[in-house]
Amino acid sequence: MAEAEVYRFENGEPVAKRVRKGTLLHQKKMQRLCEEVASGNKTTQEFLAAVGHCIRIHV
Template sequence: MMDGRLRFRCTLPRFPHDVHEPTKLGEARTNNACENWNNGFKYLVGHANLSLWNVITCLQKDNAMAEAEVYRYEHGEPVEKRVRKGTLLYQKKMQRLCEEVASGNKTAQDFLAAVGHCIRIHV
């Protein structure tokens, strides 16, 4: 910073970022695997202020569910993931938009405007 002005340098990103590819292929859009467990455990617990014994009970329940899922997987049963209708609809919209950008039918500005219309803000 000289003479009161900021100067910015153009630097390349540290990691490759092809954000459209996972969405087009129907893969996970986030790399945070712990987020899923945290949300599931929060749902299992049900409230914020727990005693130590309630936490232990919830951890035992979670462990039993994980063991049952591993057992089903080892015996060839498909592990079904429950997905809400709204989530499926949202994923299809995002997949279609990403495909349109990749094919050149939509510009980046049109894509961002369309994504902005998909976002729901809860107040």
């Protein structure tokens, strides 16, 4: 696997990054909310409230 990574790096190919399952779920949720606003199914106020519920603050 290391040789394959070196080969990709030398040829200028992007190195695949690990994406966590939670991140993918969050991105899909945000994408769906954006689509709902664009289609007129949600108002801006509803969108902002939904985004507020999706955000987690780690202190």
